[in-house]
Amino acid sequence: MSEPDLIARVLAGDRIAARELYDAHSPRVFRLAFRLTGDADLAREFTQDTFVRAFGQLARFRGDSALSTWLHRITVTVVANAMRKVKRFRERETDLEDVHPITSDGAGVDPVLRERLHRAIDGLSEIYRTTLIMHDLEGYTHTEIAEVLGVAEGTCKSRLSQARAQLRAALADLAPEFG
Amino acid sequence: MTDERFEELMRDAKKTYRTPPTADFDSMWKSIEGAYFGGAMGQSTAHHNERPRGLQHSAMRWVGLAATLVVGIGIGRMSLRLDHAAPTHPAATNVAVQPDAPKSDTAMARPYELETSQYLGQTAALLVSLPTEVKTPDAQFAARAADLLTRTRLLMDSPAASSPSMHSLLDDLELVLMQVVRLQGSSNRTDLELINRALEQRDVIPRLRTAAADISAN
Numbered sequence: 001m002s003e004p005d006l007i008a009r010v011l012a013g014d015r016i017a018a019r020e021l022y023d024a025h026s027p028r029v030f031r032l033a034f035r036l037t038g039d040a041d042l043a044r045e046f047t048q049d050t051f052v053r054a055f056g057q058l059a060r061f062r063g064d065s066a067l068s069t070w071l072h073r074i075t076v077t078v079v080a081n082a083m084r085k086v087k088r089f090r091e092r093e094t095d096l097e098d099v100h101p102i103t104s105d106g107a108g109v110d111p112v113l114r115e116r117l118h119r120a121i122d123g124l125s126e127i128y129r130t131t132l133i134m135h136d137l138e139g140y141t142h143t144e145i146a147e148v149l150g151v152a153e154g155t156c157k158s159r160l161s162q163a164r165a166q167l168r169a170a171l172a173d174l175a176p177e178f179g
Numbered sequence: 180m181t182d183e184r185f186e187e188l189m190r191d192a193k194k195t196y197r198t199p200p201t202a203d204f205d206s207m208w209k210s211i212e213g214a215y216f217g218g219a220m221g222q223s224t225a226h227h228n229e230r231p232r233g234l235q236h237s238a239m240r241w242v243g244l245a246a247t248l249v250v251g252i253g254i255g256r257m258s259l260r261l262d263h264a265a266p267t268h269p270a271a272t273n274v275a276v277q278p279d280a281p282k283s284d285t286a287m288a289r290p291y292e293l294e295t296s297q298y299l300g301q302t303a304a305l306l307v308s309l310p311t312e313v314k315t316p317d318a319q320f321a322a323r324a325a326d327l328l329t330r331t332r333l334l335m336d337s338p339a340a341s342s343p344s345m346h347s348l349l350d351d352l353e354l355v356l357m358q359v360v361r362l363q364g365s366s367n368r369t370d371l372e373l374i375n376r377a378l379e380q381r382d383v384i385p386r387l388r389t390a391a392a393d394i395s396a397n
Contacts, residue, residue, distance in 0.1 A: 015216055019208060026204050034199040041361060044202060048210050055215040085354045109191040117188055118196050137193045168185060175184065 120170035128163035
């Protein structure tokens with residue numbers, strides 16, 4: 001069954017169709033939410049929020065963009081709004097770092113350099129971090145990111161470039177060639 | 180060379196930076212289903228996860244709010260008509276749908292006030308009992324917090340939050356309750372201290388009591 005058909009059935013109250021849409025899109029929504037928050041509980045909560053809101057607003061989905069793009073736009077909005085409050089509350093960025101311990105996967109990279117990079121990503125401003133995570137870590141294209149964030153593709157490329165430049169600068173003392 | 184090393188680091192980050200864990204998608208679905216579709220299916224799938232219960236409550240709460248609102252408007256309009264019209268007017272049950280029925284802002288606000296008043300009292304009780312000693316709140320405590328968090332969000336989107344002071348209070352409460360919910364299963368002393376500090380710095384509990392008193396006075 002095509003996605004438009006599934007959407008029509010969800011709007012008619014069909015739970016099975018809703019589950020089908022959820023199954024198709026939830027893994028990527030959860031991945032994105034986790035990458036943006038670094039916290040499994042929050043990612044779960046935001047994934048749920050994303051779908052509850054999406055189903056609630058499904059009648060407004062015009063099909064101008066892919067459903068996945070529309071869903072990811074809701075995810076980014078839900079995460080951004082909630083994380084601003086969490087950060088305001090937590091006061092210290094280091095607390096956020098505590099909830100996503102660095103894994104030991106990826107042998108061959110200096111662990112100190114890796115940790116510094118992770119902290120540098122955490123330290124990016126929201127617009128740069130979101131763009132970098134979506135592009136470099138989650139593999140979204142610039143076109144997709146631009147649609148999700150509601151910006152021009154050129155803006156998206158510029159943000160990625162800025163983000164990478166800031167990461168290089170943050171690593172400069174450990175890896176001078178990055179400076 | 181430099182670029183290669185940086186690219187190598189970024190490839191590594193793809194595998195090591197906030198690597199998504201496995202997730203229980205069925206559990207999440209049950210919450211979504213309960214919140215969006217409501218009904219027997221959503222309620223019959225009570226789950227170990229407390230947040231989903233909060234979400235399931237949200238749909239019920241909306242229904243409750245809506246029902247309360249409808250009844251409240253009906254009662255308010257009916258009482259106004261009884262004040263101004265002949266006492267033998269037979270259309271008491273129809274006044275709510277009459278377009279020329281007198282409008283009353285207080286009658287509109289009252290159902291929300293009742294709900295808000297109840298919510299504020301329960302939230303104050305929960306926050307006052309928030310353990311000041313470093314210990315992990317139990318599941319029941321977290322479940323109450325999750326329910327209140329859901330109600331906070333619903334009230335934020337309702338006319339109850341139309342005044343700036345109430346909106347600001349609900350905004351702060353959402354933040355605090357979100358952190359309280361997350362305390363479950365955590366032994367992080369810092370989290371608890373931050374919550375207590377935020378409560379003090381933002382005068383949350385005194386503001387809660389003031390807001391509740393204002394509503395009662397109305």
